[in-house]
Amino acid sequence: MKKRNLLLTLGITALCVILVVTLLVYTLNPPTALQRAINFIDGSREPYALLWLDVMHRQFGIAAFTDALQRYDQEITTRTNEAPLLRVFRRIADHDNQLQDGDLQAVSVDVDRITVPALYCDQLGLTDNYPAMLEGAAVQGGYLLTHALLACVWFKENGYAVPLSARFINDIYYATATLIGNDPVVTDLELEAAAFLYLAGQGALVDGAFVDRVIAVQNYDGGWLLSSNTPGKSDWHPSILGLFLLLHREYPADSYPSMLDPASP
Numbered sequence: 001m002k003k004r005n006l007l008l009t010l011g012i013t014a015l016c017v018i019l020v021v022t023l024l025v026y027t028l029n030p031p032t033a034l035q036r037a038i039n040f041i042d043g044s045r046e047p048y049a050l051l052w053l054d055v056m057h058r059q060f061g062i063a064a065f066t067d068a069l070q071r072y073d074q075e076i077t078t079r080t081n082e083a084p085l086l087r088v089f090r091r092i093a094d095h096d097n098q099l100q101d102g103d104l105q106a107v108s109v110d111v112d113r114i115t116v117p118a119l120y121c122d123q124l125g126l127t128d129n130y131p132a133m134l135e136g137a138a139v140q141g142g143y144l145l146t147h148a149l150l151a152c153v154w155f156k157e158n159g160y161a162v163p164l165s166a167r168f169i170n171d172i173y174y175a176t177a178t179l180i181g182n183d184p185v186v187t188d189l190e191l192e193a194a195a196f197l198y199l200a201g202q203g204a205l206v207d208g209a210f211v212d213r214v215i216a217v218q219n220y221d222g223g224w225l226l227s228s229n230t231p232g233k234s235d236w237h238p239s240i241l242g243l244f245l246l247l248h249r250e251y252p253a254d255s256y257p258s259m260l261d262p263a264s265p
Helices: 002-028 033-042 047-060 068-078 083-092 110-119 130-140 142-157 166-177 188-199 208-216 236-250
Strands: none
Touching: 033 047, 033 236, 047 068, 047 083, 047 236, 068 083, 083 110, 110 130, 110 142, 130 142, 130 166, 142 166, 142 188, 166 188, 188 208, 188 236, 208 236
């Protein structure tokens, strides 16, 4: 009995020592904002977050996101109602993605009607009224503007020439930059505007002070709120965008691999 008690005491002591050492290491070397953001989003099962993780793996080499596409495919098999649209956007991570009959009919949301034609433009071309629709979306501002910018990014990455003037494209850049305010509150729309500007190679239009504010309002769990002045839980969408901005700050470069998975050589 004494021997058993001694062993139990030694075991408890060892666990206490490990706990204390772990706490000391954490205190002396707290995880960075980037590490916290990666840890927060890595366990996500949100399909569109997983597509972004695949992009981050290809652009920045984040090892934790190596299996993001495989995880995305698993989600497709378990989300019957969402599967058609998920298959449509899968092309972000797989250039040779195969659609099933009727998948494109699932594209119904206004922002998706702007971006999906750009995603498949090299395969399906564009309707005659698409340029006017894109211009109209840009004029409306908000998320339609940011997605008009994203569509322009995808046209370029797909090597597709759209009859849009250089002035129009430049106006989209600057209009998107005006979505980012100077007040301390950080919103999902501002994060999206900044992230998409970086995707477009226009990160210089994002004030470094904004990225500082993004870090300042990061939640304790490593994520971000839809609006930093509204209480609630961290949401995957602003958290993905916040992480993307931190990666660009941590790993600055003149250029990055494309957001879309490129065609095989």
